Amino acid sequence: MDILSTRGLDLWYGDNQALKHIDMDIPERQVTALIGPSGCGKSTFLKTLNRMNDLVPAVRVEGLVTYRERDIYAPGTDVTWLRRQVGMVFQKPNPFPMSIYDNIAYGPRIHGVRSKARLDDIVERSLKGAAIWDEVKDRLKKSALSLSGGQQQRLCIARALAVEPDVLLMDEATSALDPISTSKIEDLITELKEHYTIIIVTHNMQQATRISDTCAFFLLGELIEFGQTTQMFSMPRDKRTEDYITGRFG
């Protein structure tokens, strides 16, 4: 079952074509990794899936992107609804300058949850879901900025979980973190795929092999190869994929 699909997706920044005719079907409740050298379009592609590209001036998207068979670029689409379904975690941890509790409760409050008891419940569940509850449960009222980088990133994951998304996009979510924090987040991703569809952009090929089920290799705005991760890393079909994963360029 495919949850997100693109057909003939083209994207321009001004006159600059950043994505060229991408066809992809992303399977549900799996981890899909997007790999490729810098500037290949993998982050751009990720951001078309929750329309965060709308924020970039002079961006133009053509082709079809569907989420659960609905065209998300159709006129009249409510992007807040889409972004609630398709959550996102960024490269640099970006907790709001508020308390840990208010960070998690921000999304639910926006979407209309008022009751204190329900918010408490959501905060606890989300923090547990992001495997950070035990570390912060005694200081929920403290500023989120007092946490370490790895904790901040897990807090951001918890914040994304709090609005009960369906899909979680992660844009190099571990590249700013130390190895221990990285492995904690990798373990977390593996656990989360039971309930969520996860799409990660990563520079780290070991990470892609460790945690992803499906893998997509981008080069210069084109999707070169897409398939099972194990298959791609053992027997790449395309010469360029082989060159990249064996470290001949990157």
Added chain:
Amino acid sequence: MEQLSLHRRMYDRGLRLLLRLAAALVCALLAGLIGVIFLQGLPNLTWAMLTSEPSVIRNITGILPNILNTVALVAGTLLIALPLGVGAAIYLTEYAASHRLAAVIEFAAETLTGIPSILYGLVGMLFFCQKLGWGSSIRAGILTLVIMILPTIVRTTQESLKTVPQSYREAALGLGSGKWRMIRTLVLPASVDGIVTGCILAVGRIVGESAALLYTAGSAAVLARSLGELLTTSGGSLTVALYMYSMERGKIEVGFAIASILMVLTLLIDLSAKLVGRKLRRN
């Protein structure tokens, strides 16, 4: 496809509307002010008024002395405050070896900016007019204004001195240049635009000032026959004349005529500050 809830949609629309309304209000306030002033001021502004000395006996309304007083106040104040302020800024950024002294001077400058002009007027009156026995005079007004705008000049100069790359200084000093020589030949030329902007801002403040002048420079409107007489006798600036005509003498129409002159000056000063600022950015 799901839609944003009605409540959130209203919130969004409402806030956007509110933001636009606030900005529109600000613009409308300015437009209204300009409209009222020019509509009531320009028709009353005559060539005769601009070029004559007022006389109660001959029933002449004239603001020429006030124009000249304003020019004298601006020129005199800048003549003293500019070298002093630029000098203090140079000391702070280029010389101050002891950080404590620099911090004290900076604190002093910051404190001076926050003091209301009426207090400058009071101290100016106490010290220059009474203690030194100068009475209400342009020179007392000038010195009061010097104290008042000094911090503005120090601050803007300091800011533009700080934008001169440190590597220039190191290069000059490395070639064996003395500090003063380096400042004169490198640092000052590179920051002259910023200093000019500071001056324009200062001119704006002087032209618009009234509270600090009413009891220091006084409110007389007599043509002086010499520079010495101009400096040592009482003389009201345009702003003070506006106040006197509209509050004390009930000649609102003259007040509006002066107000329209002041508005034109404000527009010109803002425009020239913008032009210099643009040039500054381009370099």
Added chain:
Amino acid sequence: MDALEAKYAAAKRYSETAMGLVFLLCGVLAVAFVLLISAYLILSGLPAIREVGLLDFLFGPVWAPTHKTEPQFGILPFILTSVYGTAGAVAVGVPVGFLTAMFLSKLAPRRLAAVVRTAVDLLSGIPSVVYGLVGMTVLVPAVRRVFRLPSGATLLAAILVLSVMILPSIISVSETALNAVPREYEEASLALGATETETWFRVSAPAASSGIAAAVVLGIGRAIGEAMAIMMVAGNVANMPGLFKSVRFLTTAIASEMSYAGVGSLQRSALYSIALVLFLFIMLINVILNLWFKNKREG
């Protein structure tokens, strides 16, 4: 040749030292001016306070310095008027200023923002007597008609004039603070499904709160120090403050007594004491502002 070179070097050293001293002198003069002002205000302000008594001076409800038998020197009406007037100006000016800053920082297209910014700059450049004149001829009669008062020269008119006068500084300082909010905060909020307005008001504004608070404090400083404009619209009577009463502020008390009080009289020295009270208010605001900025720099 050597002698000439030595002479040149000596001259150079001499001019270098001299210029260093000149610049030091400039710096010292700047400090001397602050000391002069503070010293003058304190020295000339104290005698009347000592004569009247601090509590009677600060909390005395009646200001009647020219009464033949029992002159009274209570400045509570002035203090309260300044406090109420400033609070009123902040209550009206801050919301409008904050919303305009938000408009400029987030909503406005670049061109339009440039136009509005120019308007704000011009508002800040208009001399206070011009505000006073328009207030006196347009606002005061309007207040009289709308509220059916015998005179429109009231605290309300002063508050409205002050709130317009503090708008420019509130707008520009708040806008700077809003522009400095990291883009990542706003992206995170949008990615959670918040609308743009929800993001601006619930993430950007709290993140910029210390800058906005500084803008408010700056506005307070402006409002409390303004003299001439409110002199022309507030009626200048030493009443206890009321929205529809003619009132006298600390600043206008100084300005109006300056022309009447005879040199050497207690009334004259009381005027210096009012100036001292105003000065202390301003210093307090300065200290708050400085602490705020310092905290922000460190935090």
